[in-house]
Amino acid sequence: MERHLAATHEEADALVDLSNVLRDERLGGHHPRSLHRLRLVLDALADRAGDRAVRVHAVADRSLRRAGGAFPGPAEPALLARWAGRGLIEEAGDADEPLLDLAEVTGLPVISRDDFRDFRTSHPWIQGNTTQFLAPAREGDRVVLRERDMGIRTPAQISRKIEESDLKAHGLLAGRHRRPMREIVTRHWRCPERGCALYDRRRGSQVRLPLMRHGVPVCELHRAPLADDGPRTGIVQLKLLVDGACVHRFTLDADTTVEIGRAPDAGGIALYRLLPEELARRVSRRHLIATVTGGDLTLRNLSSRGTRLLRPGAPGPVPLSADRGVPFHVNDIAELTPGAALTRSARRYPAEIAAAWRRSGAKAPARGPAHADTEWL
Template identity: 50%
Template sequence: MSAPFAYERHLTDRPERADALVDLSDVVRDARLGPPGARSLDRLRLVVQALGDRLRDRWVTVHAIAGQGLRAARTEYPDRLDIDRLERLAKSGLVTELPDADGPLLDIAGMTGLPVIGRGTYAAHRAGHPWLQGNTTQFLAPRPAPGRTAHLVERDMGVVPGHARPAGPPRTPLPDIVARHWRCPERTCSLYDRRRGEAVLLPRLHDGAPVCEWHHVPLADDGPRVPVAQLKLLHGHGTVHRFHLDAGTRAVLGRAAGDAGGTGRVLAVDGLLPPAETARIADRHLEIRVAPDAVRLLDLSGGRTRLWRPGPGGGGWTRLSGERSTVLRVTDVVAPVPGVTLARGGRRLPAEIAQEWRRAAARADRHDGE
């Protein structure tokens, strides 16, 4: 990434458009990373670059949340311009500043399944967010790497004793909130208008209940919402386009717009990739089916599509099957042709999140029974 770092290019004010969430207060104060000093905004650059390396995408986007006290300790910033940068990012909405950032950060992580970059244990929030217990996949810790860079490693959040599910009426599971449309009771408010399709915003939460971020009033349930999967088309290590597919959709990735065969849509790469790469994509190259709980792929190119899946020793490439569909995980990468890849955005389907929650709950229950 070039200097000066283009913060605006990698930050988004909407978590549903992000590849990950950043606990910015934690990252800025992580003295193991980057330049010396108690606090440095340059550490945000390092973790974004590390996320780009992890996802093989130099144009990753993150949703950053910080506590309001992050700018208060001015003397702890060796680079005094960091305060001005943080103030500018906060005023533009690209950094969300809150009195207590941990709760909202975890609410968003629970609703979207997005990975969280930071080192916090969130011990005080385990009762309200039981999916934290035993979680081994959703939290990423930055680590210093050679050349004053950083890399990200998956964290085992462990099980904190004494933080079982809270007493009293159960809160609505966060995936269930994502699976519904919401409507502001203020007649003039169109912020959550379901006619906007995939652009409909996720609700903000207050004490576990969805509220309108403009009017600060509880939202009304407006019916079921079709889950949406996001796919990124990359050329080299940069995203050139993002596709959004509703659950129940069948689509075909191909060279140009045409007949997908039966019901479905064509994801045309013509105009998105250079002509040389476009010419190597078949008219019907890859079939994509989005179920409520998974994204499945089927090769239509005669064996030219490869799948990279992380695993012990770093993972490896295999041929994608044309006979049996393959589940595309959030960490997988598909290469229709060399130099062109398709990957999922960080946001998971509600059913995928619920499955992970059930696994985490089972781990926590086993721990409590020991």
Template identity: 50%
Template sequence: MDRHLTADFAEACFLVDLSPVVRRRDIGEPGLRSLRRLALVVDAAVELARDPDAKLFLVADRSLRAGAREEFNDPADVRVLRDWVRRGLVEELEDADGRVLELCEMTGIPVITYDYYRDARVEFPFLQGNTDDFLQPTPGPDGTVRLMPLDMGVASDAQISRKSEETVLKKQGLLGPQRKPRSEVVRRNWRCPDARCTLYDTRKGSSVMLPRMRGGVPTCDLHSLELVDDGPRTATAQVKLMLDGACVARFTLEDGSTVRIGRRPGPNGIALHGLVPAERAARISRVHVELRVTGGVVRVEDVSSYGTRWRPTAGKTGPGPWRDLGTGARREFRGGDELELTEGVVLARSGRRFPTELAQEWQRRTPPSGGGSGAVTRMY
């Protein structure tokens, strides 16, 4: 199972709220706590992601290991957990919920959980009415587990106003341990004072980690040193390439950039010829659409000979009807919008607000060989 766990959420397909999974008694074996349940969830995640190497990032409350150890069916589970925590494969915190929601909000990586987080609706408004970001393990046939989308529902005004009041009290330090707002942290670049460190530095790696807050200070996870502010983080927008509903690639676009996407759009463009099957690539223009990113807003222009269709999907009633974009027309390409270049080949705006991949990193990637008809990985 270890090979499906990761200490780096940048490579994770799913976040796991571990404590409720280990304690959930309708999956796996009977008993109060069992890691066998996690194994079933890993199988389900691999299946859903259609990726035999899918990785999960686990977050757990300290209380999972501390105390009540006799509740584990297998005493060896406690040792396995201790080993995972030591190796960073389980992030162990006082408050796992806050960390899970923070990571989900910042990265858009879906969460495997049983919790509706009703007490966190004010701090994390994206929970309200959310049907995309949360998955619940449910019993499947023959002792297997399936991951079903969890409808988070909308908490009532009364519930929210009560929570708002608590939040105000909390901000004034009148309520329990304070969780500081962190947007001022994630909108900056950070650098570790250790010159060899590549975790956060935008000039050294192909992706950057979000800083860990320790005692209210952004701190290097590896060196435990206070990070140095390295200026504002460039705004980015992320576009996903979907093939028959599965995401085959993500492209992080830098603010101020103009990017041409098509079969073979030339230097600095996003070439689809190796990414989609040849017979469909043939129906995509050499330069099909042009995306322009300004101040976080993405505009799309159809420059194709074959035409492009557009639809919104974020509405309350599900995806809207496909409409022709119109050659030469330019329109805003918002979160939830989809552009269909040819049948089953769709560009979608990613929900990730702070992608870990650096802007324009795809320009440095080696294009895949072959016709793109091989294994398709769903990337959430």
């Protein structure tokens, strides 16, 4: 299972609420906690993503491995401890908070059956969400992942639940001091000071996040409130699969058109070094063309050998059109030749956003009133 665990979210295809999955007795097994359930969920995700080498970033409550007797044997909590020691899984006092923060800034799906009712005030994006949460469900002798409708919880339901779980103080604190991160990370910002290019989106690809002061994004140098410089387009990430396992990831820039093939012209994505020779020989020099418009991706075939498009739930593959761009969604597969394919990952925001947020979190972990007037995103 280790090869499916990503130490950072950057190479992950999904986030896993590890305590929730390991405790989910509906997935099978006779023990209150079991690692076998993670195995079933990883298989389900591999099926869904069409990638045998699919990877997850798993976050666990620190208490998960404490109750050793709840597991089928002592080897499982010992393995969890080793994974935590090597940084393959992340542990926290309460995993929900880092899990939801990461989900918010990366756009990655969250595998959990939790309702996250206590967090609907601090994470309003959960309300009514029908795409970002996946529930494992037993289907015969295997497990499948289904998109969840998180529904809307009313303030009365939320506050009742918060009271029930004795998290009232925490919830109020989160509601008052937490910045709506999604509103900040999904916009570009610009400093009004003349000549200040610190946040200039045209200056390069590096993502720089504003400093937050009293809920307002300000320039790190000039402390002036930043001007909204338009929406930050979600990124598109493609994965190259060899024999159904991811071997490489490419990030496509917004509003670009790029050729992909064995050896396309300059500016294209060349696959010849990334594929085994016998596969590379069967891929055309210019095999297909990808166009990113906003957050949407379309593919068009260029190869005389053709490209086959496989969609989840479709009865079978269809030839990719050579005449017009065809929308390419998360988990769709474009087969260049048997054994070599492209698929689209679920990542929506640049990895740098979450990385910057993680670094700032490490610097100032406390979110209490003492830190509330100036905090890094």
